[in-house]
Amino acid sequence: MKETxxxxxxxxxxxxxxxxxxxxPILLPDGHPDFIDYYMSLTDQLKKIFKTTNDIRILNGEGxxxxxxxxxxxxxxxxxxxxxxxxxxxxxxxxxxxxxxxKVTFYSSDDKKPIDINGLDRILKENNDYKLATxxxxxxxTGVINNIEKINALLNxxxxxxxxxxxxxxxxxxxxxxxxxxxLVITASQKxxxxxxxxxxxxxxxxxxxxxxxxxxxxxxxxTNLLIWKDIELKKTLPYTQPIAQFYAxxxxxxxxxxxxxxxRHNFLGxxxxxxxxxxxxxxxxxxxxxxxxxxxxxPQGITYKILRDELWKEHNIFVSTSHGELSGKILxxxxxxxxxxxxxxxxxxxxxxxxxxxxxIYLKEDLHKAFVDALSxx
Numbered sequence: 001m002k003e004t005x006x007x008x009x010x011x012x013x014x015x016x017x018x019x020x021x022x023x024x025p026i027l028l029p030d031g032h033p034d035f036i037d038y039y040m041s042l043t044d045q046l047k048k049i050f051k052t053t054n055d056i057r058i059l060n061g062e063g064x065x066x067x068x069x070x071x072x073x074x075x076x077x078x079x080x081x082x083x084x085x086x087x088x089x090x091x092x093x094x095x096x097x098x099x100x101x102x103k104v105t106f107y108s109s110d111d112k113k114p115i116d117i118n119g120l121d122r123i124l125k126e127n128n129d130y131k132l133a134t135x136x137x138x139x140x141x142t143g144v145i146n147n148i149e150k151i152n153a154l155l156n157x158x159x160x161x162x163x164x165x166x167x168x169x170x171x172x173x174x175x176x177x178x179x180x181x182x183x184l185v186i187t188a189s190q191k192x193x194x195x196x197x198x199x200x201x202x203x204x205x206x207x208x209x210x211x212x213x214x215x216x217x218x219x220x221x222x223x224t225n226l227l228i229w230k231d232i233e234l235k236k237t238l239p240y241t242q243p244i245a246q247f248y249a250x251x252x253x254x255x256x257x258x259x260x261x262x263x264x265r266h267n268f269l270g271x272x273x274x275x276x277x278x279x280x281x282x283x284x285x286x287x288x289x290x291x292x293x294x295x296x297x298x299x300p301q302g303i304t305y306k307i308l309r310d311e312l313w314k315e316h317n318i319f320v321s322t323s324h325g326e327l328s329g330k331i332l333x334x335x336x337x338x339x340x341x342x343x344x345x346x347x348x349x350x351x352x353x354x355x356x357x358x359x360x361x362i363y364l365k366e367d368l369h370k371a372f373v374d375a376l377s378x379x
Contacts, residue, residue, distance in 0.1 A: 007349045008321035009140045009294040009335035010168060011190035011197050014249075018195060021252035022245040030242040040233050042247060045254045049170060049193075050185060050203045052177035057229045058250075059200040060243055063167040063188035065224065066200040067096055067134075070163045070184050073226040074132060074208070076217045077101035082130040082160065084120065084151060087111045087139030088324050089165055094134065100220075105130070111139070114289035115146045121154055128158035131211075132183075137166040138173065141323045143296035143333070144289045145173065149180045156181045161211060167191055170201070171257060172266045172293040172337045183208045192266075192293060193257070194338030195249045202226070266292040266341050268379060273336055273346060275375035280354075281365035285323075285331050293337035296323065298330065302362045305329045311359070316352040347372060 006013055028035050043056040050056065059065060071093075075081070079102045083094030086109040094104045107123060109116045115135075133155050138145045152162050163184040166175060170185065171192030177185050183205040190197035204226065212227050219225040228239045270292035277284055277297050285296040299305050305322045306329070312318045323331040332353075336346060351369035366374075 002317050002348075005318045005345060005348060007318060007335055007340055007345065009191075009333050009337060010188075012192075012194045012335060012337055013339040013345070014194055014196055015253070015256065015339050017256065018249045018252050021248040022196070024245070024248045026244050028244070030238060030244060033236065035242075036233060036236050036238065038247070039238065039242070042251060042254070045251075045258075046201060047203075049254070049257060050177045051175065051179065052185075052203050054177060054206070055204045055209070055230075057202050057204065057226065057232075058242075058247075059202065059229075060198065060240070061200050062197055063165075063186070063191075063200060064092075066167070066186035066188065066202055067093055067165060069200070069202070069224040069226050070186060071096045071100050071102070072219055072221050072224040073212045074161070074163070074184075074215075075100045075102045076215055078103060079131045080105070080129060082107060082133040084115055084133055084135045084146075085109070086113070086115055086142075086144060086146065087136065088141045089139055089167075090134070090136045093136065093163075093165060097134065110287075111142050111144065112285065112287045114144060115151060117147065117150050117154070120151065124154055124158055128160065130158075130160050132161035132163055134163045135165070137164055137169040137175070138291045138293060140168045140291075140294050140333070141296070141325070141327060142285055142331075143291045143294045144286045145169070145291040146289065148182070149176070152180050152182055161207060168291075168293050168337060171262060172341065173291070174263055177203050189246070189250060192262075192338045193250070193253050194340075195253045196246065198243055198246050199250065262341075266337065268376070269341050269343060269346060270295070270336055271379060272372055272376040273334060273350075276350060276368050276372035279366055279371040279375065280368050282368075285327070293335070293341075295334045295336065296327075297332045297334065299332050300357070300362055303357065303360045305332065307360070308332065308353070308356055311356040312352055315356070316348075318349055318352050320349070343376070
């Protein structure tokens, strides 16, 4: 039987070298005076991926912890914020802000397209009195990527602090934190970096630190208060116990990331998957703004997601996922991020999907795996 293949949009597959790194004997516990130097060396390496000179902090938890920590640390009751959204996680960002007492204005766009920049420009000209704005770089439920460079240019024009959910893009999509003037950029270990889930990584600008420090209200949390992470290199201590085995895995994953042009690989293979889907006669959910880290494919008539999922799992040892909410069961999401962004793995997945569809009497214009190879050869 073939090895199990996890091709959902996170958690991604973890390379054997990264898994082995977690078994490294813990010779430098986090109470050791030299541990802070090791922690800071990891954050310095991560700056190359974020393209930033800003402070980076690694927190223990899943990606949502990063969104919550940002809102808990920056907001006070009654603060006006702008939630720029075109999907589930964008809306979730606004809901988290509301739970901390913020007055949230939602700027919503079609979930099949990137955020409407011109529309955003118009509403900001009329009203720009916002403390901060939240943005999702890639909406993984729909496979749409937003142009945060252009969005943030508008926010910077009006002095609005930016908080970016880049959980499924850092390490897989182009992101220029400093060049684009991004304030908080949040990612997680289990996506493009392909480390087991359990770490949130946040880039924090000087303006963001200042905003946190100027708050009059006390942050109603310890664990999600980012200020306890400020100046840790000077304090020579960390707020709480660190997942050291995870750090060893992260260190090896970063080393692997720097050995090639990972962004180019994601672009190449992501385009190949999308072109294969189209050439085979299937449909992508988005109309435009296709992500290089996840493809959302509309499930054709004649088969259900449950049947497709179960057949892929039982007959081919491959796991895939659907979307959320109203799109649950209507979309098949192919994760091609991090270790999943691999030509052999994607070929195996696309071939398996083709075989399952044929088994249920669904014949495509071209076999998905053959269309994939053809699409790659023409790039």
